[in-house]
Amino acid sequence: MTNPAWWSSVGKFFVESGQNLLAVAGIVVAAVIIVWILHYVIRLVVGRIVNGAKSKAQVADTQALDRSPVASVRLVQRTRTLGSILRNIVNVTAVIVVLILILSVLAPNALGSLTLLTAAVGAGLGFGAQNIVKDVLNGIFIVAEDQIGIGDVVDLGLATGVVESVSVRITQVRDVNGTLWYVRNGEVTRIGNMSLGWSRVIIDLSVPVDADIDAVEESMLQAARSLAKDPKWRTRIIEQPEVWGLESVTGDALVIRLVMKTRAGAKDDVARELRMRLKHAMDELGVKLPQLNSIMLTGLEGAQRVRGANPPKTKPVPVDADVVWKPKRSPRKPKKPADGGTEPET
Known part of the structure; x- marks a missing residue:
């Protein structure tokens, strides 16, 4: 006869596996719903800002904004870039959180034992990817502060030309010779924008x-x-x-x-x-x-x-007729010419 304890252990295993699978499925479904909601909110905010710029400029499409004030074009570019950055941040954060939750459900004890290994791997990745992190952070500040935009003539120190693309890590600049330069945002220490104002x-x-x-x-x-x-x-x-x-x-x-x-x-x-x-x-x-x-x-x-930067005015400044300032001059003694006469003062 089959041992009843064995059947009990098998049934318990399937029950626990089913519960774990349901928990994992619930975590994945919840993450998908949350990511969809956040993406919807981001698209809604970006679309409202872009549509507001279009309606204010009285145009129907984004390309037609070239005929509107430059501020509207730059607003659309900056908003869409920031929207893309936020969506990427949401995706990466959701993946990391889901993996941690799934690991805590399937192997509760393994998560604690992997803490030290995870810290070591994170430190190694942080040290090796510090340049990438620097590029991304600097790119976010460049886009958020509207330092440059597509179509601007800029001097980045490393390259000078027309900006063709601005991302969170790389800025593409085409110089007067037609060369396309890929400049890392982390290497940009100064920006001279010749297209503003x-x-x-x-x-x-x-x-x-x-x-x-x-x-x-x-x-x-x-x-x-x-x-x-x-x-x-x-x-x-x-x-x-x-x-x-x-x-x-x-x-x-x-x-x-x-x-x-x-x-x-x-x-x-x-x-x-x-x-x-x-x-x-x-x-x-x-x-x-x-x-x-x-x-x-x-x-x-x-x-x-x-x-x-602040040149003097070419027109004379009017002076009050009652108060006239005259520079003080030291008295000059008249010079005697060679013939013994007196030279008149000038």
Whole structure:
């Protein structure tokens, strides 16, 4: 006869296995439901923000936002990227929690014994993957703080060009030669975004030392103002041009600086047209531009003085007629010329 205790142990095994399977199935089903709910909430929030940006810009699709303010485009890009990051975080967290719960159901004693091994493996992975963690964290801050966006012209130190893709670990930048650079976000220590706000066109024009400076400055200013009034270009120019005056004086040439504030994306086009008009203005004035052996720095490299970011105004500041400040000068003794007369003071 078969031992009743054996049948009892077999029945107990199947009952416990069935309970464990039901517990595992319940954990998996609950995890799937929770992940679905979180994904639904994330999609709902992202969709509401994107649709709000579209309705505010009065467009029907995301691509049409290129005709709307840049802030709306950047908002859509940033929101979708953050939504993708949140979904990935939810998926990874759900998988880890489900595995731990299943292991606690199937092998309750094994979980405690594997604690030390798990800590050692986690420490090893953390040490080996610290660069990846650094890239991901820095990428999240870059996206969340809206430091760069797709289509921006940026200088990341490691690469300079147009941003084609921004992810949590890698930023893709295509330079002027067409090379696509993959820059790790953890390696980015500084970001220069040349597509936000406004830009400044800085032109350093070299003229002969015997040229009439006042006439040259007036001719440069008139050429720049005519560009600012041109219907083709006036929408790209923010403020009226200014002449900052002499930047350097050498024995070969005088360098006069002209600046003009433009929209961020129109700096290069405005600078080319302005150089052409300045050349025509100098030709009409009869000023022959000198040939210099040294390279004249322009733009960011040439803005070396502290007041370059906040230049002095070209118009005179009105002074109260009752209070006029005059600098004190030390009295000068008249010099006696060689013939013994007295030289009048000037």
